[in-house]
Amino acid sequence: MIRRSTFALFVLILAGSCKTSYPDPRQDLVTSFPQTSGYVFETRDDDAATVTTLTNPAVRGGIRIDRTTANVPLRYTRIRDKKTGVTTTYRSEILRSGSSARLVVTDVTNNHVLDDLVFPDFSPAEPRFPSLEACIADFNCLNKGRLECEANRTCKPQFAALTCCLTDGTCFSVHMIYPPTSIRCQLRDLVPADLELVLAP
Secondary structure, three states, X not given: OHHHHHHHHHHHHHHHHOOOOOOOHHHHHHHHOHHHOOOEEEEEEOOOEEEEEEEOHHHHHOEEEOOOOOEXXXXXXXXXXXXXXXXXXXXXXXXXXXXXXXXXXXXXXXXXXXXXXXXXXXXXXXXXXXXXXXXXXXXXXXXXXXXXXXXXXXXXXEEEEEEEEEOOOOEEEEEEEEOOOOOOOHHHHOOOOOEEEEEOO
8 A cells, every 4th residue: 555655656746747847938038138128029930940039119110319328229039049959149239329320239148249230321311301201201212122122132231321301490310221031131030120210419
């Protein structure tokens, strides 16, 4: 009788030890970067990798950076390579210094900067628009296709800069990022698509 009870207890413990719990991918990323509360979470899974991202919600409406802001995080990305089992975390951010801005993509896991790209100087704008959105839409209508095509060809984000002057006399320096959309270009996971950046005067 004693032996039977002991065996039953052993089986119960063994069954309990086989239960594996997996961390919630969103919570795991938020725990690593607590300042991302309110960021937009997305996940993608394919044969090669599992990708989870937290994107600054301000990206959707265009990011406005005043002169007192030194940097703005855009996205945190965690990629687990299914073949090697290696997980790497990345951060993309905008750094501003005076009237210039840079896009910096960092491999946080290995503390290594992957890309440090300077936005081009903007050129003066002759036409005046009723709104900032109208100015950006006009530029995209004329240039977005060409820039996205080049981004997909090179697998490198393409940059553009313009001055948007409004009918009320105010002008803004606007910087645009057009990341590659091709599935073969890994940077699509690290940089938010259709990012608009406005450097406030």
